[in-house]
Amino acid sequence: MPGGRLTQQERRQIALGLADDLAYAEIARRLDRPTSTVTREVMRNGGPAGYRADLAHRATEQRAHRRRQAPARGAQAPASSRGRDEEAVREYEEVLATVFMQSGLPKMTARVLVALFTTDEGSLTASELVQRLQISPASVSKAIAFLDSQGLVRRERDERRRERYVVDNDVWYQSMIASARAHATLVETARQGVAILGPDTPAATRLENVARFVDFVSESLVRAAEQARGVLYATSEGAGAGARSDR
Template identity: 35%
Template sequence: MLMSDEVDAVAPRDEDAVRRSVEHMAMMLADMGFPRMPSRVLMTMMSAEETSLTAGDLADRLSVSPAAISGAVRYLMQMGFVVREPAPGSRRDHYRLPDEPWYGVTTAKRGFYGQFSDEAEGVIDAAGGEDTVAGRRLADMRDFFLFVQDQVGSALARWQEQRQQGRSARR
């Protein structure tokens, strides 16, 4: 199998166990609403020792067509989980995970909660205000998303502090 990067493994890998885990985690993400093929590609990239993979590498590892990989990486790039980079001297693009992909995606999507809450405010008014059944439901939704926005912001700040402490301890 052609690899994008040469890798010297520190410990032996159990490729069958990695593949089973990738498929299981992808299924879990799909059960939460994340599209199945992008889930498989993301988990394959997360579990790879290489820093980047080509569409061919991903297709080989997942036993799927390059077209399936193309759509999946396009989706993952739009979400902020994958970055495409040209390979010098090659016509093939390489795909890599950005630094701290989960943090970055969560930070980028955090603004959605506030925007959704703002939009809900207009619907509450249009539905007759918070004294109506629909208005109360919509207000509860608005308040929930405002709460989540605040809590996600606090959690992200704590994560950065914890991550910095962990890096300092390893030095």
């Protein structure tokens, strides 16, 4: 099985495979590459709908150039890498940031959230984010303000009175509950439209169906979040066992 970076020709084959609606595994088989290699390549370069071979190749070259230049800018590696493959970690961070962006987060906000999630401590200061991501303090401040408004991070003071930004075990639960509240508002507003448009009209029927659907999904989401909340506090061993028992 070939190793090393993908070539431009391989990227063109990936683009052709996506255009033909081939699964990642099939594209990988044709390239004699691991499926994970193809998945990472596509997800960090626009996703299935936005992947462009030439743009992906150019972006990869630019990332490699930035990494070579990083030591000259004084960037420091984390104090403890725990024996991880740093290149694989960087690639994964790019993939996760792309997924967050596809879910609606702005690019810089996604990068900040990824940095917090992939830090073992689960918290960073503004200066640490600036150093880690090589971005401006203003960019950090803007990203944190957005994440804070969505309940995805919280702020706390450490022993040196520095403000730290934290992603703790409960942020996804709180985010799910906030989403359910937004759904409840949509349900209420849709049903107001039913009364205004007339209960026997096609438009009102459409709105009522939307309200019933969203209401059902929202209630199911809240129940599932409550039932699964404990998973957020599982240890690595417990999380693996819980995932297996759920299957």
